[in-house]
Amino acid sequence: MSAELAFGDVTCVRGGRALFEGLSFALAPGGAARVTGANGAGKSSLLRIAAGLLRPVSGGVQREGAVALLAEQAALDGDATLAEAVGFWARIDGRPDAVTGALEAVGLSAIADAPVRILSTGQRRRGGLARVVASGAPIWLLDEPASGLDAPAVGQVEALIARHRAEGGIALVATHQPLDLPGAQEIAL
Amino acid sequence: MIAALIVRDLRRQWRGGGVWMPVAFFLLVATLFPFAIGPDGETLARVGPGAAWVAALLAALLPIDRLIAPDVDNGVLDQLAVRGASDELIAAAKIAAHWLGFGPPLMLAAIPAAALLRLDGAALWRLEAALLIGTPGLAALAVATAALIAGLRGAGALAGLLMLPIAVPLLIFASGDGPGALKLLAATSLALVAGAPFVAGAAIRAGRAS
Numbered sequence: 001m002s003a004e005l006a007f008g009d010v011t012c013v014r015g016g017r018a019l020f021e022g023l024s025f026a027l028a029p030g031g032a033a034r035v036t037g038a039n040g041a042g043k044s045s046l047l048r049i050a051a052g053l054l055r056p057v058s059g060g061v062q063r064e065g066a067v068a069l070l071a072e073q074a075a076l077d078g079d080a081t082l083a084e085a086v087g088f089w090a091r092i093d094g095r096p097d098a099v100t101g102a103l104e105a106v107g108l109s110a111i112a113d114a115p116v117r118i119l120s121t122g123q124r125r126r127g128g129l130a131r132v133v134a135s136g137a138p139i140w141l142l143d144e145p146a147s148g149l150d151a152p153a154v155g156q157v158e159a160l161i162a163r164h165r166a167e168g169g170i171a172l173v174a175t176h177q178p179l180d181l182p183g184a185q186e187i188a189l
Numbered sequence: 190m191i192a193a194l195i196v197r198d199l200r201r202q203w204r205g206g207g208v209w210m211p212v213a214f215f216l217l218v219a220t221l222f223p224f225a226i227g228p229d230g231e232t233l234a235r236v237g238p239g240a241a242w243v244a245a246l247l248a249a250l251l252p253i254d255r256l257i258a259p260d261v262d263n264g265v266l267d268q269l270a271v272r273g274a275s276d277e278l279i280a281a282a283k284i285a286a287h288w289l290g291f292g293p294p295l296m297l298a299a300i301p302a303a304a305l306l307r308l309d310g311a312a313l314w315r316l317e318a319a320l321l322i323g324t325p326g327l328a329a330l331a332v333a334t335a336a337l338i339a340g341l342r343g344a345g346a347l348a349g350l351l352m353l354p355i356a357v358p359l360l361i362f363a364s365g366d367g368p369g370a371l372k373l374l375a376a377t378s379l380a381l382v383a384g385a386p387f388v389a390g391a392a393i394r395a396g397r398a399s
Contacts, residue, residue: 051271053397069271073264077197079204088197092190092272131268 003029003065003138003170005050010059012045019045020189022059027170029138032161032181035174037189043174044072046189047141050172065170066093066137070145074128078117082108082127085116090134102134107156121148133160140164140171146179154179190274191282198286205255211248211291212298218244219302230307237306238316239364244302245295245320246356249287249327253348256287256335257393266393280332280389284382288328296320319363319374326359326378329385336389340396 006026012019019042027033035043048054049061051069076085087099103109106126111119119127125148132140140161146154158180161171173181202208222240226232260266269279296317303313334352338344359381362374 048267051267053267053270055398067271069268071264071267073262073267075264075268077201077265078263079201088193089268092193092269 003168004062005064005139005170005172006062007050008060008062010049010056010061012042012049012054013057014042014045023187024059025185025187027172027185029168029170030165032165032171032173032184033187034179034181034184035172035187035189036176039176041189043189044143046187047071047143047172047174050139050141063139065139066135067139067141068132068135068137070128070132070140070142072143074116074124075131076116076124076127079115081113081115082119082130083112086127086130086134089131093135093137095134095136098134098136099130102130105133105156105160106130107153122150122153125149126153129157129160138169140169140173142171142173142175144175144177145173146175146177190269190272191278191285194269194279194282195286195289198283199289202252202286202290208290208294211251212294214251215241215244215248215295215298216302216305218247219305223305223307233307234309234312237303237308238312238319238366239360240306241299241302241308241316242319242323242360242363245324246327246353246360248295249291249324249331250349250352252287252291253331253335253338253352254345256283256332257389258335258339258344261339261393261396267397270397275390276393277386277390280336280386280393283335283389284325284329284332284385287332288325292320292324292328295324315366315371318371322371322375323359323363323378326374326381327356329378329381330355330359333385333388333392336392336396339392 007023010023011021025033035046037043045054049056051067083099087096090096090099103112106129108126108130129145145157161181165171219241223233266279299316299320303316330352334348337351338348341347358377362370362377
C-alpha cells in the first residue's frame, strides 16, 4: 500500500478566526498522528482539510492514495439496513465484497439486517468505521472514533488502526479520549 | 458512481412513500378544481391544462426539503466529495433521480386528471407531451432550489418564493397552445436542465466551505 499525507505550513481560518497557523507534518506508510486540542481548537477542520473538503488559507496538503473519512456524521441512510448502507459506499469504492468482513471487524455482524435508524450512537459510530474499513483506502482520517463507544469497542478500534498501519496504511486521528496509538506523532492544537 | 447514486435516491423516495405523494397531490388538486370552478365542461376544458400544470409545479415543489438537506446533514455529500465526485455531477444525479421519482408518475396521473378536468383526447396528448418535456426542467429547478436553501432555517417557505417565479416561463409555454409553445417549452426546460447542476453544485460547495 503506497500512501503519503503531508501538511506544509497549513493555516486554517474559520469565521475570521485563525484556528492554527503554519502547521506542518508528514506521515509515511504505517504512520499515525494523534490530533488533540480543546473543543473548537480546529481538530475537525484539520481533518476536513486533510480530506480536501476545506481549503486552507495558506499552505498545501500533499496526499497520495485514497482517503476514507470518519466524520461526525456516519453518512449511513437511516431507512436502509446497516449492511445496505455500508454496502452503498463499498459499491462506490468498488469493493462490494468487503462489507461482511468490515461489519465483522467492528463487531456489528449480528445486527447487519437492522435498519440504521434504530441503531444506538455507539453502533452508528462503529457502522461509520465499518464504512472506512470496507473502503480499502490507505489514508484513514478519523474524527473522534472512540466517542460513544464502550471499553471493549475502543480496544477494537485500536486493534483496527494497528492492523491498518501494519498493512502500510496511514491514520490521522482526532480525539480527546485516551486512545492507544503506538509510535504516533502528537499534534496539539 | 452516478448510477449508484440515482438508484439510492429512488430507493429512498420509494421507502419514504415519496413516489405516491406527488401523484396523490396532483390528483387531489385536479379533483378540487371542478369543485371550485363548477362542473361546466367547456370552462373546465379551457382552464384544465393550466390547472394541471400548476398542480405539477406544486407537486415538484413538495419534496424539496428532502432532496439535498438530509444528505448535507448526515455527511453523504461530504463522503461523495472525498471520493472525488464533483458537486455538479452529484447535482445532475439528484436531478435525474428526482425526475424519475415524480415525472413519469405524474404523466400516469394525468390520465385520470384529464377525465376530471374534462380534457378531450387531443388536449390530453398535448398535456402528456408538455409534461414529458417540461417536468425535467421542473426537477432541475427543484434540485437547484433545494441546494440553495439547504441549511437555512424556515427553508420550506423560502423554497416556494425562490422557485415559483423562475418556473413562470415553463408554465406559460406549457399551457399555451400556439404552434411554437412546445418548442419554447423544450428550450426553457433544456436551459434549466443544463444550468441547474452548476447552480446546485456551487451552492453545495459554498455550504461546505462556510
